[in-house]
């Protein structure tokens with residue numbers, strides 16, 4: 001089944017792109033506007049939600065892992081356009097790799113807006129107010145709904161806390177911001193920021209589709225995998241070994257029989 005989500009194909013202009021990256025670096029988050037065709041978003045979300053399983057014992061929800069909706073948004077040209085700049089010094093540009101695609105789904109219709117759990121995914125590494133350092137990875141959050149209204153269940157974040165270790169959600173002075181935007185846009189944010197899910201008081205399931213990305217070194221081309229290394233990789237049991245030997249090689253060299 002081909003998902004019905006449609007992408008805006010033309011890329012951001014230079015100035016828009018520059019301001020997205022500048023905002024991400026200074027504030028720790030940024031909004032990517034008009035990534036999807038707005039009229040296609042409701043139908044896509046409905047398709048995905050029809051493949052959500054509810055485990056009544058644990059009261060947990062999960063999206064059927066075999067449907068393309070799990071990762072489909074990562075095909076959006078405007079998301080792909082922005083990512084190399086996130087990890088770049090603007091001289092060399094790394095290749096980008098997806099490392100996770102979870103749909104976080106919980107019940108909506110809650111009585112009050114509560115922040116679930118304040119944390120940093122990437123603790124206090126590379127925090128530097130004097131000099132910006134690029135993150136090791138980045139999250140894109142997609143809600144597939146307008147999130148202007150209070151109680152939408154979008155993610156809350158402490159802006160600037162990716163660089164400033166003195167900011168936290170409990171210090172009584174740092175701003176706490178809950179992502180607000182249109183359903184055709186997405187949010188990109190630095191995992192060094194303090195952030196938390198929030199409960200959804202509006203009707204419908206609470207959801208946050210996260211796609212995690214990291215940078216691969218910028219060789220700019222794919223190499224063929226040496227046959228012996230491929231065999232070592234195929235024989236490796238642990239995930240650690242599979243990654244150690246598996247690396248970044250052309251698909252052809254990994255799949256072809258010798």
Ligand SMILES: O=C(O)CCC(=O)C(=O)O
Pocket residue numbers: 104121139154155156195196197198208210
């Ligand atoms: O549930 C949320 O919105 C926050 C999820 C989260 O902690 C994360 O994306 O790292």
Ligand SMILES: [Fe+2]
Pocket residue numbers: 119120121195
């Ligand atoms: Fe997190």
